[in-house]
Amino acid sequence: MKRVAILIALLSPLIVQAGTPIAQTTTIHPTVRDGQEFMGIRLLGTLEIAPQRIDGIALSELSGLASDPATGLLYAVSDEGSLFTFEPRFSGRTLTGLTALSATPLLDADDHPLSGTAADAEGLEWLPDSRHLLISFEREHRLAEYAVNGHYVRAVPIPSGLNPHRFTSANKGLEAVTLQDGMVLTGPEFPPQGSRADRHRIVRADGKRFTFPRLDPEGGGLTALQTLNDGRILAVERTYRSIWIPVVIRLYVFGPEPDSSVQLIAEMDNGQGWRIDNFEGLAQLPDGRLLMVSDDNDNSLQRTLLICFELVDQSPK
Numbered sequence: 001m002k003r004v005a006i007l008i009a010l011l012s013p014l015i016v017q018a019g020t021p022i023a024q025t026t027t028i029h030p031t032v033r034d035g036q037e038f039m040g041i042r043l044l045g046t047l048e049i050a051p052q053r054i055d056g057i058a059l060s061e062l063s064g065l066a067s068d069p070a071t072g073l074l075y076a077v078s079d080e081g082s083l084f085t086f087e088p089r090f091s092g093r094t095l096t097g098l099t100a101l102s103a104t105p106l107l108d109a110d111d112h113p114l115s116g117t118a119a120d121a122e123g124l125e126w127l128p129d130s131r132h133l134l135i136s137f138e139r140e141h142r143l144a145e146y147a148v149n150g151h152y153v154r155a156v157p158i159p160s161g162l163n164p165h166r167f168t169s170a171n172k173g174l175e176a177v178t179l180q181d182g183m184v185l186t187g188p189e190f191p192p193q194g195s196r197a198d199r200h201r202i203v204r205a206d207g208k209r210f211t212f213p214r215l216d217p218e219g220g221g222l223t224a225l226q227t228l229n230d231g232r233i234l235a236v237e238r239t240y241r242s243i244w245i246p247v248v249i250r251l252y253v254f255g256p257e258p259d260s261s262v263q264l265i266a267e268m269d270n271g272q273g274w275r276i277d278n279f280e281g282l283a284q285l286p287d288g289r290l291l292m293v294s295d296d297n298d299n300s301l302q303r304t305l306l307i308c309f310e311l312v313d314q315s316p317k
Contacts, residue, residue: 014052016100022059022086023047023098028268028275028307034094040265041251041309044289045095049304051296054103057082062304063175063295064124064224065281066133068148073101075126075148076281076293077135081106081119083150088306093289095308104150106135111151117170123177123186123224124281136186138173143184159184161203166192175280176225180204180233180256189221200237212252212262215239220250226282226290228314231256236279236292243301246271249279253311265311277303288314 016022026048032038034045052059061079068075074086083104089097105113106121114121123136132153133146141164143156158164158174167173168190175189187202191214195201199211200222214220216239224236233255239248248269254262268274277294284290289310296302 014050015056016052016054018055018100018102020054020100021097022052022054022100023049023306025096026275026305028305030273037312038266038268040253040263040312042312044093044308044310045090046308047095047098047306049098049306051300051304054084054100057084057103057105058298059084059100059103060298060304061295062293063122063280064135064177065283065291065293066124066126067283067285067291068126068131069128069286070131072285074098074283074291075124075133077106077121077124079120079122079295079298081114081121083121083133083146083148085148088291090308093287093310095291095306098306106146106150107152109152120171122173122175122280124283125178126283127179134177134179134184136174136177138175138189139170141167141170141173143174143177143186156184157205159186159203159205159207161207161209162187163192166194168193172221175221175223176202176235178225178227178233180227180231185210185225185227185233187222187225189223200235202233202235208258210255210258212237212254213264215250216248219245223278223280224282224292226284227255228253228284228311229288230314232260234282234290234311236282238279240278247276247278249274249276277305279305279307 064077085101117139125134145153172190177186183205219241237250251266281293
C-alpha cells in the first residue's frame with residue numbers, strides 16, 4: 001500500500017497555495033539563446049510550469065493571456081473555465097519567474113461556475129477603460145466582459161462579419177481576441193465555411209476584415225491575436241495534426257489596415273529543434289515585449305510553457 005501511495009503522489013498534480021513561485025526556467029532551442037535573434041524576434045526567457053493545483057484549481061489548459069499595464073499582473077484563462085492571476089518576474093528584460101496569486105472559476109450571470117461546453121474560455125484581452133477582461137469562448141461561441149475576480153459583467157457582440165453557424169465545428173471557434181482602436185477584433189480558429197481555406201479571416205467590430213496566410217490548409221489554426229503598440233496586429237498560427245507530426249508555430253504581423261502588408265516574422269518547428277508546444281495565448285507588456293503561453297491539453301506528454309520575446313523591429317535601439 002505504501003508503494004501505491006507513493007505512486008499516486010508522484011502522478012498527482014502538485015498542490016500549492018497562492019503566492020507560491022510555480023515555474024522553472026528552461027530553453028526552447030539548443031542553439032538560440034536568450035538575447036539572440038531568430039528571424040524577426042528576440043528570445044527573452046522561457047519558463048516551464050509543472051502540473052499543479054492553485055487554490056484547488058488545476059493549472060492546465062491555459063489558452064488566453066492578458067496583462068494589466070498598470071500593475072504588471074498577468075491573467076490567464078483555461079479551457080475548463082478557470083481564471084488565474086500571476087505575477088511575472090524579470091531580470092532586466094528577461095523573464096525569470098512566475099508567482100501564482102489566485103485562481104477562481106469564471107461565473108455565469110447567476111454567479112454559478114461555468115461548466116460543460118459553456119466553460120471553454122479561449123481568448124483573453126485587457127480592457128483598459130473598465131480594467132476588466134474580455135474573453136472569447138468556443139463551443140458556445142460568444143464574447144463576454146469579466147471582472148478580474150471572475151464575475152460576469154456583460155455580453156459583448158460578436159462582429160457582424162462573423163457567423164458562428166459557419167464555423168467548421170463547435171471546437172473551431174473564437175480562439176483569439178484583441179482590441180484595435182478600442183474595437184473588438186476576433187476570428188475563428190479555422191476559416192469559416194464558404195471562405196478561402198488558405199487564408200485566416202478576422203473581423204473588427206466596425207466590419208473591417210483582415211486576412212493572413214494559412215500555410216497548412218488542413219491543420220493550421222489561428223490561436224492568438226495581439227494588437228501591438230504601433231497598431232499592427234500579431235497573430236499566432238499553430239499547425240498541429242497529431243503527436244506523430246511536428247508542431248509548427250508561425251508568427252505573423254499585419255495591419256494596421258486591411259490592405260497593409262503581411263509579414264511572417266518567425267516559424268518555430270519542433271521537427272527543427274524547437275522545444276515548443278501548443279501556444280494559444282498572447283499578451284503585450286507596456287514596453288512592447290510579448291508573452292506567449294501554451295495549452296498542455298491536460299496531457300502528460302505536453303507542457304505549459306511561458307515564453308517572453310520581442311519583435312526585432314520594435315526592440316530598444
